[in-house]
Amino acid sequence: LAKTTQPISMDSYEGQEVNITCSHNNIATNDYITWYQQFPSQGPRFIIQGYKTKVTNEVASLFIPADRKSSTLSLPRVSLSDTAVYYCLVGGHDTGGFKTIFGAGTRLFVKA
């Protein structure tokens, strides 16, 4: 399984765009990139998933360069409620099933 590296923490202000980059140099050909969000006292929640180029949904965008060795989660116009831990996961099918690993995550603090 590919190991991921993310910044430990980031600060932002309300209304700004936040970009969190994740490095995954050993990503395998069949691996997908997935981001989860976790608030205190809750389980992680799926945000977005992609394989290559750009994926956008109602919450975020995910940018993946051609070499796929990194990815960037973009949160447009963050609010105080976006303060959370964001996890980047890389995973794919392995013997017996789909395998992924959570890293330490990035703690995002959004200030007023």
Added chain:
Amino acid sequence: EAGVAQSPRYKIIEKRQSVAFWCNPISGHATLYWYQQILGQGPKLLIQFQNNGVVDDSQLPKDRFSAERLKGVDSTLKIQPAKLEDSAVYLCASSIQDRDTDTQYFGPGTRLTVL
């Protein structure tokens, strides 16, 4: 659609006691995961089931932890005997794994405190 249910939400025990956690996944989800999340860290996979078979339990401390998934639906995770370092949140997740991808849906977790 009902989410992943877990119980209890909180549990306080003394070291060397035993404890069990229960998880009811989303209906139709064949894959079930148990994670341990220590404060300040990311979730660590303990065991992964596909229906009622174990896919990965490489990080499960088998001398004290056990898990089962009867009939491929509900699951229980047991710790016996508990140690101080087992204090953590235990998260259950389920997913429908399609051919290429996997989206996990998490329950609220059970916060275990071992005194």
